[in-house]
Amino acid sequence: MPTATLPPLSRQFVAHFGEMGSKWGINRTVGQIYALIFISERALNADEIAELLEFSRSNVSMGLKELQAWRLVQLRHQPGDRREYFEAPADVWEIFRVLAEERRRREIEPTLSMLRNALLESPASDAERHAQERMREMHDLIDRLMKWFDDVQRLAPETAMQLMGMGATVTKVLSLKDRITGSAPKKKKPAAG
16 A cells, blocks of 8 residues: 555546547556656655556656656756656646657658658559659648748747747738738649549
């Protein structure tokens, strides 16, 4: 029986984060470990994490290694204590930035690389030409999104938050610009069915 327990609100957040983590492709245990570290007032060691979450020490160690590989936790040492302590970056924007960079490196870059290679091939049939054109559309969209993401990442967090807060206002400004200049974006024709 653990001597330390999580308050109900914290337990609810940790459980939810574990469930959501499994939907995002992260092991549920890793999600719960991260949630606990994120909401903790201080850095925690593996024994404390195992006790609070009622996980085995080996599961906690594996989860912490994965979180370190994702650069989502920082290792700390405390004077006179040989144990390793873990904490999440204090800045939520920094956490988002690191997570997005890691997802990009692990998932998006390999896809872009495959698409670039496919676009260099010479199509041997109409079906391949069609497939290659669809791949080009996908490549161009992902490439544009990544360039936009790079631009957003260079913004100060306060500026990025303001930009996100603008939401539909940006769409209205662009629509007004199109009406004034008479240059509405071209709409694609629906595919014949």
